[in-house]
Amino acid sequence: MNLRRLLAISRKEVFQVVRDSRSLLIVLLMPLMLMTTLGYGVNLDARHIRVFAFDREGSQASQDLLKRFQSSAYFDLVAIVTDYRALAAALDDGRCQLAIVIPYDFSARLHDGRPANIQALVDGSDNNTAQLAIGYAQGVLASYGAAVQAEYLRKSNAPTVNPVLSVEARTWFNEDLESKNFIVPGVAAIVMAVVGVLLTSLTVAREWERGTMEQLISTPVTSLEIIIGKLLPYFALGMFDTAVCAAIAVWWFQVPFRGSLIALTVGSGIYLIAILGLGFWISVATKHQLAASQIGLVTAFLPSFLLSGFTFPIDQMPVGVQPFTYLIAARYYIVILKSVFLRGSSLGFLAGPLIALVIYAAIMVFLAKQSFHKSLA
Amino acid sequence: MIERLRQILIKEFIHLFRDRHARFSLIVPPLLQMLIFGYAASYEVNHVSTAVLDFDHSPESREFLERFSASRRFQVRELLQNEAQIPSLLDHRRVALVLQIQPGFAELLRKGQTAPVQVVLDGSDSNSALIAVGYINQIATRFAQDYQLQLADRLRPALATFAPNIELQERPWYNANLESRWFFVPGVIGTLVLVSVMTLTAFAVVREREIGTLEQLMVTPISPAELIVGKTLPFLLVGLANVIVVAIAGTLWFQVPFRGSVFVLLLGTILFLASALGVGLLISTICSTQQQAFSLSFFYITPAIMLSGFGYPIASMPTALQWFTNLDALRFYLVVLRGTFIKGIGLEVLWPQMVAMTVLGAATLTLATLCFHKTLD
Numbered sequence: 001m002n003l004r005r006l007l008a009i010s011r012k013e014v015f016q017v018v019r020d021s022r023s024l025l026i027v028l029l030m031p032l033m034l035m036t037t038l039g040y041g042v043n044l045d046a047r048h049i050r051v052f053a054f055d056r057e058g059s060q061a062s063q064d065l066l067k068r069f070q071s072s073a074y075f076d077l078v079a080i081v082t083d084y085r086a087l088a089a090a091l092d093d094g095r096c097q098l099a100i101v102i103p104y105d106f107s108a109r110l111h112d113g114r115p116a117n118i119q120a121l122v123d124g125s126d127n128n129t130a131q132l133a134i135g136y137a138q139g140v141l142a143s144y145g146a147a148v149q150a151e152y153l154r155k156s157n158a159p160t161v162n163p164v165l166s167v168e169a170r171t172w173f174n175e176d177l178e179s180k181n182f183i184v185p186g187v188a189a190i191v192m193a194v195v196g197v198l199l200t201s202l203t204v205a206r207e208w209e210r211g212t213m214e215q216l217i218s219t220p221v222t223s224l225e226i227i228i229g230k231l232l233p234y235f236a237l238g239m240f241d242t243a244v245c246a247a248i249a250v251w252w253f254q255v256p257f258r259g260s261l262i263a264l265t266v267g268s269g270i271y272l273i274a275i276l277g278l279g280f281w282i283s284v285a286t287k288h289q290l291a292a293s294q295i296g297l298v299t300a301f302l303p304s305f306l307l308s309g310f311t312f313p314i315d316q317m318p319v320g321v322q323p324f325t326y327l328i329a330a331r332y333y334i335v336i337l338k339s340v341f342l343r344g345s346s347l348g349f350l351a352g353p354l355i356a357l358v359i360y361a362a363i364m365v366f367l368a369k370q371s372f373h374k375s376l377a
Numbered sequence: 378m379i380e381r382l383r384q385i386l387i388k389e390f391i392h393l394f395r396d397r398h399a400r401f402s403l404i405v406p407p408l409l410q411m412l413i414f415g416y417a418a419s420y421e422v423n424h425v426s427t428a429v430l431d432f433d434h435s436p437e438s439r440e441f442l443e444r445f446s447a448s449r450r451f452q453v454r455e456l457l458q459n460e461a462q463i464p465s466l467l468d469h470r471r472v473a474l475v476l477q478i479q480p481g482f483a484e485l486l487r488k489g490q491t492a493p494v495q496v497v498l499d500g501s502d503s504n505s506a507l508i509a510v511g512y513i514n515q516i517a518t519r520f521a522q523d524y525q526l527q528l529a530d531r532l533r534p535a536l537a538t539f540a541p542n543i544e545l546q547e548r549p550w551y552n553a554n555l556e557s558r559w560f561f562v563p564g565v566i567g568t569l570v571l572v573s574v575m576t577l578t579a580f581a582v583v584r585e586r587e588i589g590t591l592e593q594l595m596v597t598p599i600s601p602a603e604l605i606v607g608k609t610l611p612f613l614l615v616g617l618a619n620v621i622v623v624a625i626a627g628t629l630w631f632q633v634p635f636r637g638s639v640f641v642l643l644l645g646t647i648l649f650l651a652s653a654l655g656v657g658l659l660i661s662t663i664c665s666t667q668q669q670a671f672s673l674s675f676f677y678i679t680p681a682i683m684l685s686g687f688g689y690p691i692a693s694m695p696t697a698l699q700w701f702t703n704l705d706a707l708r709f710y711l712v713v714l715r716g717t718f719i720k721g722i723g724l725e726v727l728w729p730q731m732v733a734m735t736v737l738g739a740a741t742l743t744l745a746t747l748c749f750h751k752t753l754d
Contacts, residue, residue, distance in 0.1 A: 022664070026672040037680045043693040044420060044504040091550055093726045094712070113539035117546045124552030125719040127560045128420040129690055134547045135511045142518040145543040149522055152541050153529050163486040163524055165441075165517040167494050169510050172467055174500030177510075182503040194675060202668040289667045290580050291401060297572065298406045306417045311688070313502055316423065321416045342501045349468065 001228075005221045009229025016203070017233055027199065027237055031191045031244045038187050039253050042311065043179045046132040048076045052096040054087055055080055056104040061148075065118070068144050069100065074136040087121060097123045098133045110148060173342040184253045185341040186310040188245040188268070189330045190301070195238045196275035197282065197300035201292040204230060204283035223372045227365070231276045238272045249341065258344025267336040267350065270357040274329045275300065277364030284371045304330030332356045381599050385607030389581075393611060403615060407569045407623050414565040415631045418688065419557035422508040428455035428472040430463070435483035441494070441520050445476065450512045467499050474498040474509060486524060551719045559634075562627040563714040564687045566620055567707055570646070571653050572678055574616040578657025579670040581608055587666060601750050609654045616650045617643065624718075636721030645713035645727070648734040652706040655741025662748040681707050706737045 017024055051069055055062050070077040078096060081087060090096035101119035103109070109116035120137050122130040150162050174181045207213040216226060246264065249255045278300060286292045306312060307321075308330035314322060325331050332353035339345040347354075394400060427445060431438050445451045454472055457463070466472050477495040485492040494517055500506045529536045552559045585591040594604065624642070627633050656677055664670040683689065684698065685707040691699055702708050709730040716722045716730075724731070 020666065020669065022669050023666070023672055026669070026676060030672075030676075033676060034679060037683045040698055041680075041683045041694055042689045044689060045507055045693060046690055048692055092720060092722050110541040110543070111539075113542060115542050115544055117544050120545050120547045122547060122549045124549030124555050125560065125715050126690070127549075127552055127555040127557055130549055130552070130555055131421070132508070132511075134545070134549075135508065135515070137547070138515055138545050139511060139518070141543055141545045142515055142522070145541065146518055146522045148541045148543070149525065152539075153525070153536070156536065163489045163521055163528075164491045165486075165494055165521045166491050167496055167510070167514050167517050169496040169498060169513075171498050171500035171506060174503055174506075177500050177503045177507050179503050182501060198671065198675070199668065202671060206666075206668065289671075290576075290584075293576065293580075293667075293671050294401075294406050294573075298409050302410060302413060306413050311504075312418055312420070313422075313505055315426070316419055316421055316505075317417050338501050343468065345468065 001222065001225055006225045006229045006232075009216075009221060009226060010232040013203070013230050013233045017237070023199075027195055027241070028244075030194060031187070031241045031248065034187050034191055034194075035184065035245060035248045035253070038190075039180050039184045039248075042183045044128065044311075045179060046129045046136075047074060049074055049098055049129065049133045049136070050096050051075045051077050051098045051100060052087055052090050053077060053080045053100045053102070054082070054084065055102045057102055057106045059107045061107040061110060062102045065102065065141075065144055066100070068140050069137075072136065072140055074133075075140075091121060091123050094123070097126070097129060098137065100137070180253050181255050181342060182338075183311065184249045184255050185337045186308075186334050187249075188242050188337060189271070189304055189308065189310065189333045191241050191245055192238050192268070192272055192275055192333075193300045193304040193330060195234065195241055196272055197279035197296040198293060200231065200234050200276055200279035201283035201286075201296050202289050203234075204280055205287055205289045205292040208283070208287035209289060223369060227280055227368055227372065231280060234276060235269075235272055238276070239268065242268045242272075255341055257341055259340035260347060263336065263345075263347050263350055264340045266347075267333060267340070267354060267357065270354065270361050271329060271333040271336075274357060274361035274364050277361060277368045278329070280368040281364060281371055284368065284375055287375070303328045307331065308334045310334055329357065329360050332360070378600075378603065382603050382607055385599060385603060386610060389607060389611040393615070403573070403619070404622075407573060407619055408626060410569045411562065411565050411623050411627055411630075414561045415558050415627070418561045420504060421557060422505045422512075423449055424452040425450060425474060425505070425509050426454045426472045427451045428457050428463070428466055428475045429453055430457040430460065430475060430477040432480045433478050433482040437483035437486055437524070438478045441478070441482075441517075442476065444516050444520060448512070448516065450509070463497060467497065470499070472499075473502075473505065476513075486521075487528075551721075558631045559719055560715070561688075562631050562633045563718040564711055566623050566627070567649070567685070567710045567714050568682050568687055569623065570616050570619050570650070571681065571707055573619055574612050574650055574653045575657040575660075575678065576671065576674050577615065578609060578612050578654050579660040579664070579674050580667055581612070582658065582661035583664050583667050583670040586661075602746070605658065605746055605749060609658065612654060612657075613647070613650050616653070617646060620646050633718060635718050637717030638723055641723055641727065642713070642717045644724075645710060645717070645731060645734065648731060648738055649706055649710035649713075651738030652734065652741045655738060655743075655745045658745035659741065659748060662745065681705050684708070685711055687711060703733075704737070706734050709733045709737075 053066055055066065066077065069075045087099040091099060099121040101121065103116065106116050118141060120134060122133050124130045171177055207216070250257050279296065282295050282299070283292045286295060304310065307325045307328045310330070314325050335353045336350055339350055429442055431442060446453045455466065463475050466475065475497040477497065479493060479495065482492050496513055498506050498509065526540055549555050582591070585594065624635070628635050660670055660673045664673055684702045684705050691702050712730045713727055716727050
C-alpha cells in the first residue's frame with residue numbers, strides 16, 4: 001500500500017463531493033432532518049384517545065364512571081350517544097377509537113353483586129393504540145371498582161379495613177420515561193446507514209456506469225488503495241454527521257450523555273467502517289446506481305430501522321426472526337449508543353458489541369476486496 | 378399525438394423490463410419489506426423479563442408475586458436475595474424490571490394502610506416500560522381489591538356474595554386478536570409503493586439527463602406534456618402492479634383480511650400515486666445526478682413515512698407537526714388502505730381522504746409540469 005496513491009484517490013473523491021454542492025448540503029442536513037422528524041414525531045404513548053360512550057342507564061353510578069374517563073389524561077370523552085349505530089359509525093370513520101357501553105341495569109347489578117360488565121369496543125385496526133386504550137380503560141375501571149367496593153363495605157358496616165397498594169416505580173436510565181430519550185440516541189445509526197451504504201454505493205456504482213472505474217484500474221493503484229481512498233472522505237462525512245447527531249441530541253433534545261466520549265467515537269468509527277464496506281460491496285456487486293440504491297435500502301436502511309432494536313424491541317420479535325437481527329450491524333451499534341447516552345456504561349461493558357462490530361467490519365472489508373478482485377479479473 | 382405517446386410508453390417499458398436491475402428492484406425489495414415488517418414490527422409487550430426480591434416472605438407477598446408469574450405479560454426469571462444484585466442485572470439487560478417487596482408488607486395490608494411495592498425498571502425502552510408500569514398498576518389494584526374482600530368475608534361471611542363486581546369486556550373490532558400484522562401489512566403497501574414509484578420516477582429522468590439522452594428526446598417532435606405522460610404512466614402502472622402483488626402476498630402469507638372493495642383501493646392508489654409521481658418528477662427536474670436525486674428523494678420519503686401515522690400515532694405528535702401531516706398524501710392513503718383491508722369501509726366514509734389526495738396530487742403534478750417546462754427551455 002502506497003500512502004501517496006491512496007491520498008490521491010481520496011483527493012479526487014473529495015473534489016467530487018465538494019463540487020457537487022447539493023449532495024454535500026443534503027448529507028450535512030440529513031442528521032438535522034432525521035433528528036427533528038424522529039425526535040419530535042415518534043411518541044408511542046397514546047394520549048387523548050377519543051372515546052364515545054353509550055350510557056344505556058343514565059344513573060348516578062354510570063355518570064360517576066364516565067366522569068372518571070373524562071378526567072383521565074389518556075381519554076377525551078368526545079360524545080355520549082344514544083344508540084349502537086352511532087358508535088359503529090364513529091368507529092368506522094375513526095372519530096372514535098374506544099366506545100364504552102354501560103348496560104341498562106348497571107346500578108342494579110352493582111347493588112346485587114352480580115357481574116356488571118362494561119363493554120369496551122376498540123378500534124383494533126391500530127392495534128398498538130387499541131392495546132394501550134384497553135389497558136388504560138382497565139385502570140380506570142379498577143380504580144372505580146375499588147372505590148365502589150370500599151363504599152359498599154363501609155355502608156354494610158363490615159368489620160374491614162381499606163388496604164391500598166401503591167406502586168412506587170423508580171426508572172433507571174430514562175427517569176421520566178420520555179420517548180425522545182429512547183429514540184434520539186439511535187438516530188445516529190440510521191444517519192450513518194444512509195450516508196455509509198447508500199451514498200457510497202451510489203458514487204462507486206457511478207464510476208462503473210460511466211466507465212471511469214476502468215481508467216482507475218489501469219493506473220498502478222492497488223484495489224485496497226482504491227477502496228480505502230474512496231471511502232476515506234465518506235468516513236470523514238459520516239463521523240462529522242455522528243458528531244452533529246450527538247450535539248443535537250445533547251444540546252437540543254437534552255438527552256443525557258452519561259458514558260464516555262471515547263466509547264462513542266470508537267464504536268461509531270468501527271460501525272462506520274462496517275457499513276462503508278457493505279456499501280462498497282453492494283456497488284461492486286451491482287455496478288448500477290438504481291439497483292445499488294434499492295439494495296442499500298433493503299439491506300441497510302430498513303433493517304437498521306426495524307431489526308436493530310431502534311424502535312421495536314428485539315425480544316418481542318418472533319423467535320424465528322431474532323437470529324436474523326445478529327446479521328445487522330446497527331443492532332450492535334444501537335446497544336452502544338443507548339449505553340453511552342442513557343446507561344453510562346464503561347468501555348468494559350461494551351466489549352461484547354464492540355468486538356462483534358470489529359468482526360463485522362473485517363468481514364465486510366474482506367468481501368468488498370474479494371468482489372472487487374473478481375470483477376477486475 | 379397518441380402515436381407519439383405510444384412510442385414513448387413502449388420505449389419506457391422496454392427500458393424497465395430489459396434491465397435486469399430494474400426488474401430486480403421492482404419485485405424483490407417490496408416483498409422483502411413486507412416480510413420484514415410483517416414479522417418484526419410489533420409494539421406488543423409480553424413476557425417482560427422480571428426479577429423478584431421478596432423481603433417479606435409472607436403469604437400475602439407470595440400471593441401478590443404469584444399473580445405476576447401467572448400473567449403472560451411478565452416472566453419471572455430471577456429470585457433475588459439482596460438489593461446488591463439489582464444493578465448488574467439491569468446493566469447487563471438480563472431483566473427489564475425488578476419487583477421489590479419490603480418487610481412489613483403483609484402487616485400494612487392487614488392494618489388497611491398503604492403498602493408500597495417498589496419497582497425498578499429499565500427506562501431505556503420507554504414505550505415498553507410505560508406499558509409494563511400500566512400492567513403492574515392493574516395487578517396491584519386488583520390485588521388490593523380482592524384482599525379487602527377476602528378480609529371482610531373472613532370476618533363476616535356472605536359479605537362477598539353481594540359485593541360489587543365490575544369487569545371490562547373488551548371487544549376489539551376489525552382485528553379481534555389485535556394482531557400487529559394487520560396494522561403494519563396494509564401500511565407497508567403504502568410506504569413501499571411510495572419508495573419504489575418515487576425513486577423510479579426521479580431516477581428515470583435524471584438518468585437520461587446524466588447519460589445525455591434527454592437532449593436527444595428533446596429534438597424529436599415529442600412535446601413536453603407527452604414526455605411527462607410517457608415518463609410517468611409506466612410508473613403509475615408499475616405502482617399499481619406493486620400494490621396488487623404485495624396485497625395478494627400479504628393476504629395469502631400473513632392472512633390479513635381484505636374486507637372492502639377492490640375498486641376503492643385501486644381508486645385510492647391511483648390518487649395517491651399521482652402525488653408520488655409529482656414529487657418524483659419535481660425531484661428529477663431539480664437534480665442533475667442520480668446521487669442527488671436519491672438523497673433528495675430520501676429527504677422527502679423519511680418525513681413522509683414518519684409523519685403519516687404508519688408506525689407512530691399522529692395524535693401524540695406536537696400540534697405544529699400534526700398540522701404538517703396534512704401535506705402528506707401518504708397519511709390519507711394509509712387511512713384508505715387500513716379502511717379497505719381491515720375495516721371494510723367504502724367511499725361513503727373515505728371520500729374526505731380521496732378529496733385530500735386529489736388536491737395534493739393535482740398540486741404536485743402541476744408544480745412538477747411547470748418546473749419541467751422550465752428546465753427544458
